[in-house]
Amino acid sequence: MARTLRRPLVASMLLAVGATLSMAAARAESADTFPSKPITIIVNFGAGGPTDLPPRRIAAYLEKKFKQPVVVENRTGGAGVVGLSAVARAAPDGYTLGTFSASPTVIAPRLRTVPYNARKDFTPVAQIAEYAMPLCVLPTRPWKSVADLMAHARANPGAVTYSTVGTGSGQHIFMEALAKAEKVKLAHVPFSGGAGGIAALLGGHVQGALDAALAKHAATGECRALASVGSARHPALPDVPTFKELGYTIDAALWLGLAGPAGMPQAIVDKLSAAILEATEDPSYKDLLKQLLLGDKTAGSAAFRAQVAADDERMAAMMNDLGMTAPK
Structure with a gap:
């Protein structure tokens, strides 16, 4: 009886091993022929x-x-x-x-x-x-650097407003981390997309904005880029330092x-x-x-x-x- 029971068990094990080997072979073959559709x-x-x-x-x-x-x-x-x-x-x-x-x-x-x-x-x-996202202000503002902007924010708690594409966005998180690192209070003005926030900056309704699309406006002088978030300087703004170059350890993904x-x-x-x-x-x-x-x-x-x-x-x-x- 034991031998009779053992035979189906061995057979099923061999089938399982064979199926596994077949799947592995098929997977290897699919890599060679991929893509076929x-x-x-x-x-x-x-x-x-x-x-x-x-x-x-x-x-x-x-x-x-x-x-x-x-x-x-x-x-x-x-x-x-x-x-x-x-x-x-x-x-x-x-x-x-x-x-x-x-x-x-x-x-x-x-x-x-x-x-x-x-x-x-x-x-x-x-x-x-x-x-790559530059932090920008209007050229009519007195701030020439991130240090200038943070000094103003420190002297005027909550008076510096900035726009982003929305609450919980990467821009929002970065700016709040910057505010905490500098021990200042900034006022967040969220928009449902980038266009509204950029228009708010260029129209003078907020003091700062962090957005990738601002680079073209900074390149033409419509706004002033103080620093850029990214692993390297912005390709359109080679003279603008990164936050890392300025000594900040905060970063955005x-x-x-x-x-x-x-x-x-x-x-x-x-x-x-x-x-x-x-x-x-x-x-x-x-x-x-x-x-x-x-x-x-x-x-x-x-x-x-x-x-x-x-x-x-x-x-x-x-x-x-x-x-x-x-x-x-």
């Missing part, structure tokens, strides 16, 4: 902006390289959460990627409930650019990348990452970044994953310190 890139913000145009240029490059269609879909809503949720739910086969930036990944989950975890539910594939769902085969991740980084070296792509006033900072999968993890921990600590996390 269209790839979809989900952009979680609207068409035509700095989050949309870089992946579209990369998609065109990948189409030529892989000889397969690469379709870009804009799935907006929830400040980027809707599109990212679709990526998290997709099959981890490399055929669905999405734009990956800090606001909906390492900031939004601390302000409200989202249906994903930035570090557990995604596979960072490659960083493709970096947002400014990366833009592409990611897929968790569980993607490493060989496919490596193949996609290499192809995407190759696309970012194309001269037309670098020209696009200059036009969009984006920083030319890229990274492969491992480095990008490490950056996301580090910024996730850093933003958690920063937001907790500022009391900006939603109650659990």
